[in-house]
Amino acid sequence: GQQVKQSSPSLTVQEGGISILNCDYENDMFDYFAWYKKYPDNSPTLLISVRSNVDKREDGRLTVFLNKSGKHFSLHITASQPEDTAVYLCAAGRQQGTGSKLSFGKGAKLTVSP
Amino acid sequence: DSGVVQSPRHIIKEKGGRSVLTCIPISGHSNVVWYQQTLGKELKFLIQHYEKVERDKGFLPSRFSVQQFDDYHSEMNMSALELEDSAMYFCASSLALGYLSYEQYFGPGTRLTVL
Numbered sequence: 338g339q340q341v342k343q344s345s346p347s348l349t350v351q352e353g354g355i356s357i358l359n360c361d362y363e364n365d366m367f368d369y370f371a372w373y374k375k376y377p378d379n380s381p382t383l384l385i386s387v388r389s390n391v392d393k394r395e396d397g398r399l400t401v402f403l404n405k406s407g408k409h410f411s412l413h414i415t416a417s418q419p420e421d422t423a424v425y426l427c428a429a430g431r432q433q434g435t436g437s438k439l440s441f442g443k444g445a446k447l448t449v450s451p
Numbered sequence: 452d453s454g455v456v457q458s459p460r461h462i463i464k465e466k467g468g469r470s471v472l473t474c475i476p477i478s479g480h481s482n483v484v485w486y487q488q489t490l491g492k493e494l495k496f497l498i499q500h501y502e503k504v505e506r507d508k509g510f511l512p513s514r515f516s517v518q519q520f521d522d523y524h525s526e527m528n529m530s531a532l533e534l535e536d537s538a539m540y541f542c543a544s545s546l547a548l549g550y551l552s553y554e555q556y557f558g559p560g561t562r563l564t565v566l
Contacts, residue, residue, distance in 0.1 A: 438499065
């Protein structure tokens, strides 16, 4: 089954507002959590990530919150702009053998309206 | 441009045909992962190589084979193509060291259409 789930496939936010995207995971072995941004017909771009030993990481308008006990992480985008309109993919990673593996959610479409 | 390079960008093949997709990772990246994405679906993990060795295999059909070469570029050989193989194929590369291996950078993708 799908190990990483984005339950809300779409979200619309007014310009200047806060966008909150959510992701739930199942595997306790995940120790890396990331958000990717994807425009139509483009490839995913890594936005921000956090390791399992921290609960929060900020980078400009982006903040990732990690709730390990709830197996949940989220991306908050403050002062949302129309150019933030895109599909956002969450990903969780775990060590596997001598390497690592990412599992992706299906994505959530964020629309920021002017 | 020092990003991941994929070729071709678009390709159309007939059912039963063959195709080769190429991925050139970012310089210094020895970890290469292939994903498939069909319309409206999540990225599906196909296979991962690093240091020229297959490390993990996911949903890669037996009709497909992937190889990583000495310069770390990767090729996916696809045979007996089926209609359901129509999809975007992304490769991603990363360093192969601990947490850095998680930070995958994606290529632009190859759109395969099987008719």
